[in-house]
Amino acid sequence: MAPAPRGGRRTGGRRDAAGGGEAVRKGPWTAEEDEVLRQHVRTHGPRDWSSIRSKGLLPRIGKSCRLRWVNKLRPDLKTGCKFSAEEERVVIELQAQFGNKWARIAAYLPGRTDNDVKNFWSTRQKRLARLLRAPLPARSNQHRSSKAKAPPSSVESQAPPFHQGPCLDQASFEVDNSLGGQCCEVAPLMEYQNVALDPYDQTGCGLLGFEGALPLHVFPPADGEASSSSAARLAPALPLDQHQYPLLDFPGLPKRCVDVFSGFVDAGAMDGLAFQELLPVVQPAPMMMPFFCMERAHNDDAIKAEPRDAADDFFDELPPDLFNDALDQLPLPPSPSRGDESLTCRSVCSLDEVPRPAAFD
DNA sequence: AAAGTACTCAACCGCTCTGAA
DNA sequence: CTTCAGAGCGGTTGAGTACTT
Numbered sequence: 001m002a003p004a005p006r007g008g009r010r011t012g013g014r015r016d017a018a019g020g021g022e023a024v025r026k027g028p029w030t031a032e033e034d035e036v037l038r039q040h041v042r043t044h045g046p047r048d049w050s051s052i053r054s055k056g057l058l059p060r061i062g063k064s065c066r067l068r069w070v071n072k073l074r075p076d077l078k079t080g081c082k083f084s085a086e087e088e089r090v091v092i093e094l095q096a097q098f099g100n101k102w103a104r105i106a107a108y109l110p111g112r113t114d115n116d117v118k119n120f121w122s123t124r125q126k127r128l129a130r131l132l133r134a135p136l137p138a139r140s141n142q143h144r145s146s147k148a149k150a151p152p153s154s155v156e157s158q159a160p161p162f163h164q165g166p167c168l169d170q171a172s173f174e175v176d177n178s179l180g181g182q183c184c185e186v187a188p189l190m191e192y193q194n195v196a197l198d199p200y201d202q203t204g205c206g207l208l209g210f211e212g213a214l215p216l217h218v219f220p221p222a223d224g225e226a227s228s229s230s231a232a233r234l235a236p237a238l239p240l241d242q243h244q245y246p247l248l249d250f251p252g253l254p255k256r257c258v259d260v261f262s263g264f265v266d267a268g269a270m271d272g273l274a275f276q277e278l279l280p281v282v283q284p285a286p287m288m289m290p291f292f293c294m295e296r297a298h299n300d301d302a303i304k305a306e307p308r309d310a311a312d313d314f315f316d317e318l319p320p321d322l323f324n325d326a327l328d329q330l331p332l333p334p335s336p337s338r339g340d341e342s343l344t345c346r347s348v349c350s351l352d353e354v355p356r357p358a359a360f361d
Numbered sequence: 362a363a364a365g366t367a368c369t370c371a372a373c374c375g376c377t378c379t380g381a382a
Numbered sequence: 383c384t385t386c387a388g389a390g391c392g393g394t395t396g397a398g399t400a401c402t403t
Contacts (some may be wrong), residue, residue: 026373050388066389067372082369103391114391119370122393126368 025059030070033058037065038073046070071115078111083120091117 029037036058044051046069049062058065072079081090087109094105102114102121136180 047389052379062388063390064372064381070390071371100392106368118392123368123370282375 023059024053024061026064029072033060034068034073037069040065041069042072046074070111074113076111077113083112083116087112088120088124091120095121 025033037052040048040052040057046066049066049069052058052065053061060068071077090108091105094108098104100118100121102118106112106114106117186209
């Protein structure tokens, strides 16, 4: 049953000086208005929104008509169902890739609109902020400037710098001055989120290992591996022996989720979002964030035998090169100058220079 | 049951982009 | 080249609902 129409804000029309004095209606749409709009689209297609008002069909501005169609009336919309875990995963992945380009992200989610994605992300941010018991950060210039004119060729061709994790605006992690004040780039939460959610893992095993306190690299598929998203791997950006390994305390994790001795978390024992949200909370110190080493269980028959869920099928239906494209676009961090690679989170070597953990070979 | 809080989502605003004149 | 209007996008708001205390 469809929920009762929500009360829109600023209901009631007002005079629109630019519209020739005719009252412009705002606020919630009625079923009659929706039908008029549908009829217009049937006749003219989803365009000429302004003509709806100019022809006297509806006392709504074209902008409002377009929005109503795009967000509510389009026949292919998934209405009334929450984002699935896989949709969440896609959003997180693509948000890390594209930033707050909701329309672009929504293009990868059939039946979802930019508004849906935006609302989902906003809700998620609030939830995370609450979990962190910290207010959302003051809006960064970086995000404010999303509307600022950027060189067109660079905006689309360059993904956000690796260190500019968009999630939470890096809010909750202060610079760790214990590293001599040199580590000025806070490791983006998104990296951890990505790993926690294991967006490349199609095995369903959900095993995530934590081994250190490093940012990650995404490895391209190794030779001979299928050129699919599942071949992507994450690995520490720096040699393990260059870093201290913090003792990790996961007070919030259900005991059954953590194998204390192996250091692996059974992410499958809790839903992805909860696990993901827990991560920032349980980190003892900013730069002591553990990294999570992807454990592709190629050889684990038991894991392979686990039934695939609908989430996996969802990914199967995505264009096979979707994530390859995304990975291809991951910016290569600048090559480090010798000797300072341990100083900053982003001072990591190019992918080719990153040592592949033996576990992946 | 009431009050408070969190969540969802529709719809607005302001701005940028784009193409036609 | 400039102007202008329409389309599109991202940010924000606030009402209604769900959940918790």
